[in-house]
Amino acid sequence: MLGKVGDFEKVARCGSMATKKLRRAGLSQELCDRLSRHQITTCRDFLCLSLLELMKVTGQSYWNVQKLLCKVSLACAPKMQTAYEMKTKRAINPSSAYLSTTLDGLDKALHGGVACASLTEVTGPSGCGKTQFCLMMSVLATLPISMGGLDGAVIYIDTESAFGAERLVEIAEHRFPNYFGTEEKLFSMTRSIHLYRELTCDSVLKRIETLEEEIISKKVKLLIIDSIASVVRKEFDTKLQGNLMERSNFLAREASLLKYLAEEFSIPVILTNQITTRLSNGLDIQADLVSPADDMSLSEVSGASGSKDREPGYVTAALGNTWSHSVNTRLILQYHDLHTRQVLVAKSPVAPFSAFFYTIENSGLVLQDGKDHPDASWEGSSPVLQAIRVRTNILKDGFPSSTAETLKLTQPI
Numbered sequence: 001m002l003g004k005v006g007d008f009e010k011v012a013r014c015g016s017m018a019t020k021k022l023r024r025a026g027l028s029q030e031l032c033d034r035l036s037r038h039q040i041t042t043c044r045d046f047l048c049l050s051l052l053e054l055m056k057v058t059g060q061s062y063w064n065v066q067k068l069l070c071k072v073s074l075a076c077a078p079k080m081q082t083a084y085e086m087k088t089k090r091a092i093n094p095s096s097a098y099l100s101t102t103l104d105g106l107d108k109a110l111h112g113g114v115a116c117a118s119l120t121e122v123t124g125p126s127g128c129g130k131t132q133f134c135l136m137m138s139v140l141a142t143l144p145i146s147m148g149g150l151d152g153a154v155i156y157i158d159t160e161s162a163f164g165a166e167r168l169v170e171i172a173e174h175r176f177p178n179y180f181g182t183e184e185k186l187f188s189m190t191r192s193i194h195l196y197r198e199l200t201c202d203s204v205l206k207r208i209e210t211l212e213e214e215i216i217s218k219k220v221k222l223l224i225i226d227s228i229a230s231v232v233r234k235e236f237d238t239k240l241q242g243n244l245m246e247r248s249n250f251l252a253r254e255a256s257l258l259k260y261l262a263e264e265f266s267i268p269v270i271l272t273n274q275i276t277t278r279l280s281n282g283l284d285i286q287a288d289l290v291s292p293a294d295d296m297s298l299s300e301v302s303g304a305s306g307s308k309d310r311e312p313g314y315v316t317a318a319l320g321n322t323w324s325h326s327v328n329t330r331l332i333l334q335y336h337d338l339h340t341r342q343v344l345v346a347k348s349p350v351a352p353f354s355a356f357f358y359t360i361e362n363s364g365l366v367l368q369d370g371k372d373h374p375d376a377s378w379e380g381s382s383p384v385l386q387a388i389r390v391r392t393n394i395l396k397d398g399f400p401s402s403t404a405e406t407l408k409l410t411q412p413i
Helices: 005-013 029-036 043-047 051-058 062-076 083-092 104-109 130-142 165-175 183-191 201-209 211-217 230-235 243-265 295-301 320-324 391-398 401-410
Strands: 118-123 153-158 193-197 220-226 268-273 275-279 313-317 329-335 341-347 354-361 364-367
Touching (some): 043 062, 104 354, 104 364, 118 243, 130 153, 130 165, 130 268, 153 201, 153 211, 165 183, 201 243, 211 220, 211 243, 220 243, 230 243, 243 268, 243 320
Parallel strands (some): 118 329, 153 193, 153 220, 220 268
Antiparallel strands (some): 275 313, 329 341, 341 354
16 A cells, blocks of 8 residues: 555656656546646656645645545556456457558568557668658558558657658558549648657657657557667767666666557557677677667678678677567568568567568568578577678678679768
8 A cells, every 4th residue: 555655756756657647647627737837747746746745736635635646646557457358358459459561471470560559679771671661650550440550640750850751652652552542641641640850869758758648639549769779879878987877777768658658558669770780709898889880881890690600790789688678579671682671570479580571662661472582591599689681791792702892892881
């Protein structure tokens, strides 16, 4: 039982559910308006005040304030749910469980597509189609349920200024030419996708913290952040003492908020990540560093993807071990040859390690049957250690060594 103010403060600080707005905690509109005038809008704001402070701002008695404290605490505490209740809920409304990617092989492996109420990370080198995938999923989320969509809005947080409205429309028109054959349908789709450009860690975090009411009011069914690593790599130099811990704390806070939003509203959250060089020569302290170099220079120290005799360094997903445990599903997009790419299911609670070939077309990502790649080989390992194939590997494999070296030297960094 909660009996002391200190106990309520512990509840307030225990997790991201304390960011729930008081309006959703069962308090009267009049009381919420009164508290709002004192900048008390979330459960955390309320629970971190002393009894005397609450009596003053609410104008209520000691016993009434105690009841309010219990009410708010229960509202932001995690709710217990049995496996049977979860199974029944999904059976009644199967469309609330997954958002189809329309990539048949990938959907089959993931038991339906990108899971709702969970975090899905898409990582890989530049040019492999991470943003294309996000744009494609944005279009899909706005489709009616009868077409495999979620019939809702999308919040798209762009940290790299990579979002392209023209490309979004192009994907919609080519992937569903019959449905998006009129200006009215295109207008409705584009109006349902809400774009925010946040270029700092603080602005991204503040935006996430304020999304709860927006998700409700705009009937949001998909949240995308492209990319989660971009602002972190710019602001945290992990070579400096203390920065690694500070970065880990920031990522843990961010992941906690995103998981809360995903679970509270049963929506899929898609995050893109970048790549880094992981050193495997015994210097464990180097394993979590994020290099600002792009995939061309990173790959100079990497061995071929899937090789058992790796060089001292190889390319893998950025942000380290702690972050890899924060996401529920990790999809790796990587190069296979000069024209074809691969998507790997590197981590999933429902799918085994698997790989699919795809190309990037006007309609977005398009799966290939793989018959033209009989020599393809890959291996699965820990999602943290999974090596990623980048462009320089392709040049080395696809051209004579002298040509590959020339291309590597002339490629802009």
